[in-house]
Amino acid sequence: MKVYERLASAFAGEGVSHIFGMMGDGNMYWMDALDKLTDVKVLEVRHEGVGLGMADGWARQTHTPGVCTATCGPGVTQLATAFVTAARAESPLVAFVGEFPGTDQDYIQRFDQSRFAAACEAGFVRITSPDYADEAVRKAFYLAKLESRPIMLSAPMDVQQMKFEDEEPYKPSSTLLPARRIARADPDMLAKAAEIIANSKKPVIVVGRGAMWSGAGDAVVKLGKRIGALTATTLRAKNWLADNEYHAGISGLYATKTAIQLFEEADCVIAVGASMNRYTTEHGYLYPNARYIHLDAKAHVMMGSGRAADCYLQTDAKAGIEDLEALLAKRSFRSTGYRTGEVLERLSNQFEDRTQFEIEPGTIDPREVCRVIDETVPGSIGLLTGSGASAGFSTVTFQRPRPFLHAAQFFGCIGQMLPAAMGMCVATGNKPTLLVDGDASTMMHISDFDTAVRYKMPLLAVVLNDQALGSEYHKMRAHKMKAELSTIPTPNIGEIAKAMGGRGRLATTVEEVRAAAAEWVANPGPMIIDARISRNAITIAHRRVLYGKDE
C-alpha cells in the first residue's frame, strides 16, 4: 500500500462522507484512492477557495469537521480568504493539500505552506513520513474538533508515493477525545450571578451561537419568564427564539430603535454563548447602565468593550442557564422586569421601516425584495444572508423564523456565502436552501454556480443587484466623493445561471420577484433571481452611522 492510499482510507476512517475541492497532481493520487472507497463522495469545484468555503458551510451547519482539498502551491494560495473566514467563524475543518516534494527544492509549485497556514489563522500538520501518516490525519481531525478551527493537512508529494507497511486498522480521532462532558459553572460564581439578577430590575438575555449549539432555548425562555427579561440575539443567532414574547431582535447596530431604547434601560445583561463582541454591544454603548453576567464554554471571554463581565461563568450554556433558574426558583425570585403591556406594545411594531426613498425606474426597493422573498419562500427553508450593503437590508427585513439563518461578516469579505450555501445544502442532504446576497459578492464566485448545477442543488440565490460595490457607494456618497467609481454594471445574472444549466430570472418589479420565487418554491433547483435594486435606498445601519439618523 502507498501512503496516499492509507491517507484516503484514514479519511474514510474519520467518518468523512463529503469532500469539496479541486484536483491537481498534488492530491490526485489521494482522490483516485478515495474514489475506490464507496462511502466518500468528492464534489469538484471551480476554485479551491470555494471548496474550502463549502467545507466551512458544512461545518457551520453540522458542527462536525468539513473537509476540502487542493493541490500544492497555487492550489493552496487560493484558499486564503476562505481559510481566514473559516478561522474567524470557528469552523472545524480539515483541508487536505498536496505539498511540493522535499527532494526538489526548486520545484515550480514550491511554497512555504506552514507559514501561509499560520497567516491564514489555520492550524498546520505536515505528513513528514509514512510512519507519521495515521497520526497526522488523526491529529488534524483532533485539533479541528478540539479547537474548533480549520487545519491544513499538508502531504508532500514524495511522501505520498512512499510505501505504507502497517497492517493495523486506522484509529480515528474520536479515540483521542474524551466523551463529551457537560461543563457546569462554579457554584460560588453561580450564586454571585443569581445575586446580581435578583438585584436587577431590567435584565436582557443576549443569546448567541453557543446557546443555540448547546440547545439552551427552552432554558432561556424559562429563565426569561422568571426574571422578566427581554431576550435578544447576536447577529449569528438572528430570529432564534423570535417566536417568544418580549423578543427584541438583534442586539447591535441592526437592532431596531425600539430595542435600542429598551436596551439603554437595562441594568443587567446576561450573555449566553455570545462573545459580546463590539458589534453585539456597540463597544458597550448599547448597555450603558448594565452589569454583565457572561456564560460561555471558553475559559474566559473579554467583551468587545475591552472589559470583562461582572460575573463570568465558564459553563455549558444550557446547563448554566438551568442552574441559574434553579437557584432563583429556590429563592422564589420572580420579577416583572421588562414584561409589561407597554413594552409588548412597543415591541409589536418595532420592525416597521417606513422611511421612503425615491426609487429609480426599473429598480425595486431592496426592502420590498426581501419582504416578498420572506413571504414567498416557506419558513421550512433555511436562509443565508450575504455581505456588504445588501446584508443591511436582508438582516433587518427577514423576520420569519427558519430552521437556520446564517449571516456572513466573519472577515468583512464578500464572495464567501455562495460557497457556504452550497456546503450547507449538501450538509442538509440537499434540502432547499435560500441565499440572499449582493451582486459583487455573487459575481466573485459565479463560476461555481456551475457546481450547484452539476450537483443539482436546490439552491435559490437572490441577488440584491445595485450594480455597485454597495457599501462603498453609500460611504462615498456620504463623504461627498465620486460614488460612481464604485459602480460596476453587471450582465443579466439570471442568464448566466441559465447558460450554466440552471434557472434564472431578471426582476425589475416586485411582482417579478414574487413570481420567480414562487416558481422556485414549486420546483426547487439551482436558480438565480437577479433583482435590480435602487441605489437610493439606504440601510438603517448606514442611515445611523453615515447620516447620524435617529431611526
Added chain:
Amino acid sequence: MIEINEQFEVPSAAPPFVWNLLSDPHAVVGCVPGAALGEEHEDGSFDGSLTVKFGPAKVTFRARIDLDLDQSAMTGRVTARGKDNQGGTRFKASMSFKVTDNAENAGTTVLIKGENEITGKLAGIVEAGAKIVIKRMAAEFSENLAARCAGANTA
C-alpha cells in the same frame, strides 16, 4: 477633526450686552444640547457632562471645561476634553467666539469657530455620522444662544 463655523445676529442689542451674556459659563453651557455644568475648580475650570445621541444610541461624556475670556477684545475660548463613561472614547473640543458690532441692524454679530476631535472606539462606529451630529449640535447651540440673547434683549 471636525470643524465648526457658525454665526448669528442679535439685532438691536449692543455688543457689551451680548458679551455679558456669553461670558457667563452657565448661560453658554445651557445652550449646548445635552450639556450640564458641574462643579467649579480653584483654577476656574469646570466639570461638565455632555450626552450625545449618535443615531438611536446615547453616549455620555465627562469633561473638564476651561473658559478663557478676553473682556477688552470681547473674545472667548471654551476648551473641553474628556472621555465617555466607559473610557473607550476620548474627545477634545475647542470653541472660540467673538462678539462684534453690526452697523446694519444696530446690533451684534457673534462668530463661532470650533474644532472637535473624537478618538477611540466610537470614532469607528459613527464614521461620517459624527460630523453630521456635531454640526447639527453646533447649529442648535447657535440657535439657542441667539434665542437667549434675543430673549434677554426684549425682556
